[in-house]
Amino acid sequence: MALFYVQGVPVGYTAIMLAMIASMGGFIFGYDTGQISDILLMDDFLLRFAQCGTPGDLATCHFSRVREGLIVALLSIGTLIGALCGAPTADFLGRRRAMQVESLIFCVGVIVQITSKSEWAQLAVGRLIAGLGVGGLSAAVPMYQAETAPPQIRGAMTATYQLFITLGILVAYSISIVTRNMSGAGSWRTVIGLGFIWPAILSVGIQFMPESPRWLASRGHLEKAQLALAATRGIDASEAENNYALRREVEEIASHVQYEQSVRGGWLDCFRVENKTLYRTLLGMALQSLQQLTGANYFFYYGATIFSSVGISDSFVTQIILGAVNFVCTFGGLYVMEKFGRRIPLIIGGIWQSAWLFVFATAGTVKDPSTHKGIGDLLIISACMFIWGFATTWAPGIWILIGETFPTRTRAKQGALATASNWLWNFLLAFFTPFIVGDIQYRYGYIFASCNLFASVFVFLFLYESSNLSLEAVDMMYNDPNCKPWNSRTWAPPGYRNRKDLVKQTGTVEAHRGLEEAHTEKADRRSSATGSATYNEDERPAIAAGQREKVR
Template sequence: MALFYMHGTPIGYVAILLALVASMGGFIFGYDTGQISDILLMNDFKLRFATCGTPNNVDTCEFSTVRAGLIVSLLSIGTLVGALCGAPTADFFGRRYAMVIECVLFIVGVIIQIVTVGVWQQIAVGRFVSGLAVGALSAAVPMYQAETAPTRIRGTLTATYQLFITFGILVAYCISIATRNMSGAGSWRTVVGVGIIWPVILGVGILFMPESPRWLAAHGRYEEARHSLARSHGIARDDEKTNAFLLAKVEDIRSNVEYEQHLKAGWIDCFRPANKTLYRTLLGMSLQSLQQLTGANYFFYYGATIFTSVGIEDSFVTQIILGAVNFVCTFGGLYVMQRFGRRMPLIVGGIWQSMWLFVFAAAGTAKVPQENPGIGKLMIVSACMFILGYAMTWAPGVWILIGETFPTRTRAKQGALSTASNWLWNFLLAFFTPFIVGAIEFRYGFVFAACNLLGAVVVYLFLYESSDLSLESVDHMYNDPQCKPWTSRSWAPEGYSSRYDLVQQTKAADAHKPLVEGPDESRLEKASQSMDGTGSSTPQESIRA
């Protein structure tokens, strides 16, 4: 039975579970991101892996800029490679089994790190191996969630990936502050070793979830695709062959898959101008790059070091405050992306984030924070306000868009290219930030402020509003020559007068009420016949439910 109805669309408990379980991939990424900032300050870690002027005297131990940059950033190089490998892996093995393989790989990376005694290169290599898994998961998880989640709550469920990233960062901060005073290597090995728990949860839990119905349909397994949709919508197995809503959904996917099977889907096809494929590839890569250029990871990777430099005595506590703001505000992001769509939150978020980064940079540049406690406090408040805006807009929004912007035939590859660009900038920022901060100090914030404004402009000029549409309808919207990004909020599939009409007509249809206008009911009969092998349709003829 359906757990609840959203605009008349049945939503099953499995849809909620699959989003939560798959989002453990985001938790893994967040935990690995959050731990390194505090580990770099732990005494035993510095004694083992930093350069010490006097043996066994932690006060003389410091990481060189290059060494610190490599330890932090090699994770990002791994994620860059992993994201590109994640597409063929997810296409070949299926979304679920690809995640299982990637979880095993992450565990291998953790083991490499915790068995080292005093070789910093082994820590870096272990983070690289873990990064391979994190990158592949970052491509597979949002794609799996978008392909499996019911249309009406797709934005919210896909955004749980970002929610779990923030949760992972917060948990890493909390565990770090709990272990920092442990004697010997236990202080940092505990933080790293606990990371094994999360891939175990994901690798086992995902096996109990349904496979992506679109992946199943692309491999000719329509009966399984129908069952997968039925589970996510809470439709009883006995009703699968007669439920009009379910038959229409499967027919929609079938017609789209059959249409796309006539088209090639290699890597080169991601860069073909036809059907706005190149347009969407470049848009996805730009949005993922700009998400990194917001400056969020400037605080997450080097936050402890930053707040030490502004005179904060216990930077670990400040990190927890930032992590808590990030996590709590992401709940607001789930609502914002569901209620206000994709475009407006990203535009407003870009402007908001730019304002507070300007305050942060101006305050740190105007006076020396260590000599002016009030300036240090203003900088912390500015950082928190920036994180508030980021967590509610750009953080969840970009991951949602990566799952729902691309056509089925190239979705995995375009998603991989987009996330790879995210990880490329992640690496560049992680590695070069120590050098840049050493040269321009807090004026670095002005660079990120400008990038946030650029992001708002890119969204306004190029991003189409994809909320409330099926993935197949999103593809048609991008190919409609009459639709422009700034008018896309009112676009609706053929047969509907507006996006609002689409929602209302779908609600009426799902409630088995007579339709005043919208899709012809004969389509439902055609969908039923097609499932029995007696009919067929094209994407333009199928229902955009």
């Protein structure tokens, strides 16, 4: 039974649960990202892993730039490798099993970290291992959500991955502010050890969700693919075979899979010029790189250190404020990406983020924030305004696009390459930020501001608008020589005048089908009461099909 309708198309309870459970992969990512910023400032953590002039004297303990950079950034090296390995894993095991395996790997990394006593290298290696799991999940989850979601809510469903990243960051900040006053290693081991909970929820919950219908179709399981689609659309399994819209979608997927199986789908195929495959590989890699170059992780990784240095009495509280802004505003991102598509939010978001980074950099450069309270307040406000823009545009938008831009035959591999690009820049920024900030301090913001402006121009010139299209139609759009990025918003498959006409007709057909089913149920009740049927079961599909043709 449908939970609700979007543009006349039914959405089932399973679709919502699927988005929430799979997005625990994003929560794991966010939690691991958020925890390190505060852990670096905890007393016991400093005494154990930092360099101390006098052993046991906290006042003499500090992290060198190299050690701090490696502890923070080795997670990103693991995620880069994990993202690349995630593609063949997801193709071989299926999307769900791949997520379960990657959750287990993350747990191994947590064990290595919490058993560390005084060797910072062991802690860093533990973050590297955990990163393998996080990277694999970052490739598998958005792909699974995009392949399973109804096109009308694909943006919102895939964006829940980013929403859960922000929730994970906020939860990590909140737990850290509670445990920081615990005595001994419990202050930081509790934060890290709670990381076992999130992969457990994902591994158990995903077992009850349907597999990706497109992965099932690629393995020849069309009946299972149809049932998976029926579950997310809120259609009873017994009615799936007689549902016109569902059969049409399965046939479209099967036809596309059959075509793609006639050509190779290896790693080298990601770089073939034909069918704009190379174009989309480079596009995905560029978008993921630019998401990192917006500068968001500058605040999430080193926010506590940044605001501590400007004289703010409790930088932990400031981190919670930034994390809360990030989480709450991401809800707006779910709406923005469905209402306004992909291109316009990313273009406007890049400009907005650039403006506030210019304010941040200028405020911190003109006067010393540690001696001017007003400047310190302006830094926090500009950081919050930047995160507001990021959380509603570039944060969810890029993960949505990675799930829906690539063709089925190479989607896992292209998604892995794109995600690996994100993690490569993540590592570079995490490792080199302490060195760069040490030399140019707040002027670092000017670099990120320029990158945001470049990102807006890049989106305008190269990104196609893929909202409200099936994944198969997105592939057709990229291969239409008459379609350009700047006019792609109106493109529609053959048989429709434009994108609005596509949305309207799809909704009309589905709404009309709902009326037909209601009429049929009434007819059944009348026939049961009178002992005669108006028409038999075999005739209904034919009559319904004729009525749909009139609608079209």
